[in-house]
Amino acid sequence: MPSANPTPASAASVTVHLLRHGQVHNPDRIVYGRLPEFHLSELGHKMAEEAAAALAQRREHGARLVYLASSPLTRTLETAAPVASALDLEVHPDERLIEPRNHFEGLHVDRGQLSKMSHWPHMINPFRPSWGEPYRQQVARMADVVVDAGRRAVEIGGDGAEAVLVSHQLPIWMARRSAEGKFLPHDPRARECNLASLTSLVFDDVNAGLRPRVVYSEPAAHLYPGVNQLPGL
Template sequence: MPADRLHLVRHGEVYNPHRVLYGRLPGFGLSDAGRRMTQQAAEYVKTLDRPVTALVCSPLQRTRESSEPFTELFGLDATIDEGVIEPTNVFEGRRMVRSLMNPWNWRHLRKPALPSWGEPYAQVIARMNKAMTTAWESVDAGDVVIVSHQLPIWVTHLAVAGLPSRHDPRERRCALSSVTSFEMPDGKWAEVSYAEPATTEGAVDVGAV
């Protein structure tokens, strides 16, 4: 038997004083508030009173740090999986508002459905599905927690819901340290719940692709 439920958990607030789009850049770890958020996310999953038998995270610093409270509460070491990493993006290291004011950058916006500024949504969805399925089948029972990033979690939600992957990044329902949960009845993913257990008022959340 595989897992019973899979939770996609977004990382907590990142220390990003210059408010750049950090993408896959190194050196962007959690802020103090971000560490509190990840603790709240882990405690929320604990309150579900469901056994967690596997923990997976992206290789980036902010997701590895966000997995630590789950390790403490459930006694699991996190497995690193490149398949749940943040997508690539040509605007990494820049402030988006300033970048979009530069006409030279408008060429990167020519095909928003792909999107033309980074890794294609279809590719993100495919690798997320592969990583989720691998984690799902890696256990005999219980729940799996995967700590990932906003865009991979959101396009996974869209794909499971049968919705187009093209979207406005400002309208994503994927808050810091949120938990989006799935099951797999009849061999197909089905979203069963979404929760925002962390206190995020006043958080800086401008670095997501």
């Protein structure tokens, strides 16, 4: 996922960690999208703490984690909070990290809901997709924020510095598929972007406009048993 407008500069290696938020309290299992006041569950807070601990351990082993940004939604800010504490960093809210807009926001989507004719115009093209923000737009904004964060990390911590961006499953998955040169349309059930996971983008040179390597990890995996891992929930 190269930057849309790479600028000439000296070579600078950097790692940008994309952290998905923890489990959300959502007993009605609605598509919460960009709705306000959807908080992490008690387990979700534990997941965020596990991710923070993993990043703090990385710092103990010499990593220079110097920049932290987050989607401005409640669940991502709550996930960023223990990271900020563990790394002694300020959280920078960034709209480019936000959840994609979705026609089904606020609804519990089941067969009955999908059978309503009012929804049909929004389901015409699953490859765009027609029910929400186009995949290409998600990739574009994520590419911008990743490269900006990487460059900011290098400004602060020098060559080899690292940044953490707290976001949501779909934009993180889009960033990964772009980085790996894969088609953006996909089966949501196949996403490898679990709760409080880290999708780390490793740039040999963040200024070169080249695709990064991808490293994936799940610091909170031991908390997953019994947790709903359906896309978006």
